[in-house]
Amino acid sequence: MRAIEVNSLTKCFKTLQKDIGIKNSLKSLFKREYRNILALDDISFSIEEGEVIGLIGLNGAGKTTLLKCLAGLIYPTKGEIKVLNTNPWNKENDFLKNIGFIMGQRGQLSLDLSAIDALKIEKEIYEIDDEWFKEELDELCQLMRVDHLLKTQLRKVSLGERMKLEIISVLLHKPELILLDEPTIGLDFIAQDNIRKFLIQYNNEHNSTMIVTSHNLVDIEKLCSKILLLNNGKLIYDGSLENFKRLYALKKKTIIVNHKESTNFDTILKFIKKQDKFKTILEVPQENLKEVKTILGSQESVTQITIEEDKLEDILSNMLLN
Numbered sequence: 001m002r003a004i005e006v007n008s009l010t011k012c013f014k015t016l017q018k019d020i021g022i023k024n025s026l027k028s029l030f031k032r033e034y035r036n037i038l039a040l041d042d043i044s045f046s047i048e049e050g051e052v053i054g055l056i057g058l059n060g061a062g063k064t065t066l067l068k069c070l071a072g073l074i075y076p077t078k079g080e081i082k083v084l085n086t087n088p089w090n091k092e093n094d095f096l097k098n099i100g101f102i103m104g105q106r107g108q109l110s111l112d113l114s115a116i117d118a119l120k121i122e123k124e125i126y127e128i129d130d131e132w133f134k135e136e137l138d139e140l141c142q143l144m145r146v147d148h149l150l151k152t153q154l155r156k157v158s159l160g161e162r163m164k165l166e167i168i169s170v171l172l173h174k175p176e177l178i179l180l181d182e183p184t185i186g187l188d189f190i191a192q193d194n195i196r197k198f199l200i201q202y203n204n205e206h207n208s209t210m211i212v213t214s215h216n217l218v219d220i221e222k223l224c225s226k227i228l229l230l231n232n233g234k235l236i237y238d239g240s241l242e243n244f245k246r247l248y249a250l251k252k253k254t255i256i257v258n259h260k261e262s263t264n265f266d267t268i269l270k271f272i273k274k275q276d277k278f279k280t281i282l283e284v285p286q287e288n289l290k291e292v293k294t295i296l297g298s299q300e301s302v303t304q305i306t307i308e309e310d311k312l313e314d315i316l317s318n319m320l321l322n
């Protein structure tokens with residue numbers, strides 16, 4: 001079943017321009033100048049139920065704006081959106097109960113409360129019954145390993161622990177659609193990994209649809225099978241991550257060669273990027289790859305050849321910055 005359908009979505013923000021200095025500020029009180037910012041430019045796509053989609057793009061590409069449109073927090077300028085079979089800006093109760101929005105940069109739980117009290121507020125907002133709340137909370141706290149923090153004031157828990165509690169608060173009511181805006185921002189690598197594993201497990205168990213935005217492309221590679229790539233408000237790729245990597249593969253491949261001291265690199269010297277006694281790193285254009293592999297393969301002193309997979313980060317830099 002289709003979870004999201006977006007047709008020709010355009011969002012334009014109109015912002016007041018303010019000049020620098022008191023004199024100019026006073027002037028702008030009388031003569032207001034506005035600037036239009038096209039945050040989303042005629043984009044269309046659809047997402048099936050249970051898919052985990054990576055929404056990527058450089059700063060200002062339009063990712064948060066798109067998530068906010070999908071959540072019904074802002075109105076589009078033009079176009080149609082259907083999320084869970086409804087118009088998000090109608091804000092029907094059923095719709096609101098079935099979506100969860102996690103914003104890594106801005107927590108929603110009150111820092112003055114203990115974790116359990118803050119979660120109980122969510123329980124009341126979403127009208128979760130006592131038994132369900134207890135069961136869900138136990139399960140989620142165990143999965144996230146935060147049981148010991150429930151009585152602690154949120155101001156006193158670490159950033160990673162707070163993020164886990166934020167995620168729990170959003171998942172308590174088992175939303176069908178989960179929007180995750182930078183879910184691992186500011187977390188150490190262990191906490192990032194725990195959150196990713198948790199989200200994968202949660203998706204496997206509940207078949208919830210997820211959209212993840214992150215500048216940490218490891219999140220995207222580990223969590224998402226499909227991506228939406230935004231650039232200056234335009235959707236420039238919609239499809240599988242695998243296909244994206246194939247379509248936009250880098251023109252040069254990195255080959256790591258482990259070898260004995262005696263290895264002869266004479267015929268492929270021009271490809272050497274770095275070399276020490278037992279290891280050589282080569283940068284080889286696609287068209288020379290076969291030839292270089294044959295040369296390396298014919299040498300007995302070569303013990304291992306590894307061709308590095310293109311990193312998503314490198315493909316994107318190559319694509320967006322060139």
Ligand SMILES: Nc1ncnc2c1ncn2[C@@H]1O[C@H](COP(=O)(O)OP(=O)(O)OP(=O)(O)O)[C@@H](O)[C@H]1O
Pocket residue numbers: 013014015037038039057058059060061062063064065066
């Ligand atoms: N409320 C607003 N008023 C005016 N302009 C806005 C508003 N919100 C976003 N914009 C502009 O819309 C564009 C897209 O912003 P958006 O926050 O969606 O980008 P993003 O892809 O999420 O960026 P980042 O990766 O930096 O979070 C930017 O040029 C931004 O300045």
